[in-house]
Amino acid sequence: MILENDCLRLALDGSGRIISFADKRSGVNIIAEPVRDPFMLTLVSDDCMENIVWGGAQSDCKSRIDPDACRAEFLYDRLAIDNGRADAGYADISVKFIVSLDGDHVDFTAEIDNRGDYMISDFEYPRVGKILSLSKDSLPKDNLSAASSADSSAGGQPDDTAPAAGKPMSLFWPEQPGRLYHNIGARLAGAHPHRENGSNCMKITYPGTAMMGMCALLDDKCSLFLSLRDPDFIAAELKAEGLPEDGGAVTLVADKNLCFGRGRHTAPPVRIDYYEGDWHRGAAEYAEWMNNYRPAHERPDWVREMSGYFLVINKQQFGYEMWDYTTLPELYRLAASHGFDTLGLFGWYDTGHDNNYPDLEVSDSMGGEETLKQNIQAVKDSGGHVTLYYQGHLIDLGSDYYKSGEGQRVACKTIWGANYAEYYSKSHKSDFLANYSRKMFAIACPSCPEWRELMCERERWIQSLGASGTLYDQIGGMPPYICFDKSHPHDGGNPARAFPGGQTKLLDELRQTAKRENPDFALMSEHITDLYSAYLDAVHGISNLPGRVGERGEPTGVWQFPDVFRYCFPDVPITLRNPNPFIERRAVNYAFVFGFIPELELRYRADREDIRADKYKPQREYAALISNFRKPFAHELASMRYTDDIGIHTSSRTLIAKGYRNDADMLILVWNDSPNECKLDITIEGGSIKEILKPDGSSSPILPPDSVAIVSGRGSPRGQSQGLV
């Protein structure tokens, strides 16, 4: 059967498999080979936790098509299961899969009636099919005839005129802070195959650790996005499957961890967009949808214009004290000597970093409460800012909170009923500690209102100490733990909504608590995630460092690709997590061009000695140089919209140029990411360059190796009016 409109033509067989998917304008079909299984479910029962439902092993599918509505349905009244037993039989579950075509996208959803006692754990749908190219026709003739015979009412044949061969596909993957995997089919095929789940496959959970619920195949002509469109944000996983025997093939799969028990349910929608053009259009469309679930809020100017985050661990987990409270003014002077304006204090509490959560108190041995308050104020009086760490996710098993029973009650539980655990063990000089410290933490379930109340109460306490803000760690995008504690009030009674539902409530309550007393009080957390970042004033951007030198010169390997998130959600200030007591020149330049907040960290005793000795003077001076260069533009840049490279042209591939616009006014931040000097040969579509500014004060159009510049100009207001915030 065939669904088609002016943009797309989608052929499905009687079981719901996609057998061709063609762009009507180019005639290019992208399905080289249908999947064997159009869907896959796993069902949990008392005696088996992997009762598998293979889509290709089912029979008795009733299909119907409404060509005018561009909608097809595939009804399975019962599901044959495979659990290794001869009498496995059927699950009393009916599923109606629904495919609908609208413009250049296709939506996939399902209505589920679970009349049995199984819990549906995995729901893989859609499974797209083998894709070899986005811009070269892959349609074998037998697929074409299968499509036609499946629906006698279908119109003519797709245009099978193959356009020029496309280049190998790249995969945009929503790892922090976004990565682009070139020649993804060959990469997946070349991975060492194994017999565990997920051989030759990339997969990532959402919301968190994936920063967005979408991935995209891209080539030099076309884009294909697979995106989750679930308003409940049920825990899900994106998969890109390769084939060891086929070096160019990729299959995209959306797996929702529904945790649906008995009753009628609707499966979360998944969308595929396919069009000729680059990624900006599909990303903007995803962001427009996503922003329905991202409450807008005003962020403090000092956060939006933050010049650098100077992270300090005052006291380590193992008890070593490095920076007592009287050293805060000294730390601020050190920060300012790098051009940084904000101190981020970790381990400032009595028991040191990664200890005793959530029972934190001011440390007497580091100076006591009055000394802490006085020195925070001294930093603020010098024009700086101080954020204090709190932990929003981990519960130390040694804390009174845990031992009282309350910690065990709010702890997130696995399907076995045990606590989930995470381990954070710190050491510096002691190999004994490195080898044998196993510091175990339980995970708080954010759906528990008592936990959220405790977190808000502790936030008010941090405010009372005079801090400029708090970094509430690990609540910005850890994996969406599925919590099976039935005493917790999870949204919809669904374990798979424990984290997405609970975390948004926790963040919202923390944000409201922060702003009630002081709108300038900042709430920060770790991990870049579209859903959660809306609630945060700034994100501690993990893994957000530059990739290989000059990597954008050739479309090979893996590129660090923060471009997509920055373009979709430019409202979010993001730091550049850097666990060193210095910041490399390339990291400074990377932060500069993408509009990230540079960061460095003092974590250990040796870091204290080195920074006091100015051991990394060249790096410090370069960080300060670029900070001072950017400073006069900080306010203007904060008021502009990041529009990526739209409307900007340059002949150099290693010249990374990113536009910031306010109507026709443009600032283009430029980084020559290469070991060679290059000519700044930028042109602005429909506009003109006004001025070139460089850190050395010159306006020469020659950029030295690994250096930055600002180009001001005017252009058409493109990239600003795509329905994005």
Ligand SMILES: [Zn+2]
């Ligand atoms: Zn829970």
